[in-house]
Amino acid sequence: MQCLTKLINDFNNTIDAWIAELGTFDFEKLITKPDAESWSLGQVYMHLINETDYYIEQIEASTNNNANLSQEMTDIGKSMFRSNAFPEVKIKGDPASTDKIQQPQSKTGLHDDMLALKQRMNRAAQSLVNTTATGKTQHPGLGYFSGPEWLQFADMHLRHHLRQKERIKNFLANQH
Template sequence: MNTKDTLRTFEEVAGYYIAELDNYSPEKFRRKPSAEEWSLSQLYNHLIMAAFHMQIKAIEECELGRSVSDGEKTEAGAAVFAAGAFPPIKIKVPTRPGYTPDYSTDKQEIKGRMLQVIDEMRNVERRLASIPADRKIEHPAFGCLNAVEWFQLVPMHFTHHLRQKEALEAL
């Protein structure tokens, strides 16, 4: 898939998340099923935070040359990119500050931040062709990824969380 197709896929899935915001009352948006599980608000915040502070940041690091040049993907990373998707499993992240997303954000703020992610993805896509493919940043589970691969992770990550979103909506 080329980067323009990746961007279109991302715009579609992000647009779906934005449109779905209208279906949630403030209470439903913030409701946590249990102490260990996230609310819809936390899920949305997680997607936004990961896009800005991990995936897009890694692309910018590749662009600036602050990267490794000799690393490879892990077996898990190779499998994710071969499939074009994350596996349909729950991934547990640590429950500590920095990992547990905020759940107090209102829907309008979330919508604005989601639109910012879309805008930034459009800006990044225009620059990807100028970033050498041998510039890589290490992902904690997937190994060393170049800028295009980090870009591809954004829609994969959003799509991966659709099952979680549907489960939270059913509560």
């Protein structure tokens, strides 16, 4: 596992790139879906906000107790953390699942939510520095993560969606 300073710096660099890129799209482009099985860029942002918010909750929970100390990640989780990245697999959803992620209400709202998310994560990272608790909480499919591992996972997740963002950007650029 990486040191906390590097983890939060990596997270901040990645989320800053997402925030900066948001400014390059008008709202219509943000809500345009390439096809029925794909998300719009706005939905990708909404997904990132929702998931990262959950990861922050897990960091906060891990700093409040020493539960699950003997629990481990799955082998797939360990592999992901060793490579500091998600596997390079494109997951295509069905139209029903892609509609579960809401379209954003506004570009300004997305921007504000991303900034608030960054601030919350930085507060959560600071709580990792200030606590003696080293508990773990369970990821739904990858086993148990400590607070610093949830922080690293949040950055890995943001970076994982960069390829998806590029595919959608290419679609939007070639739209007539």
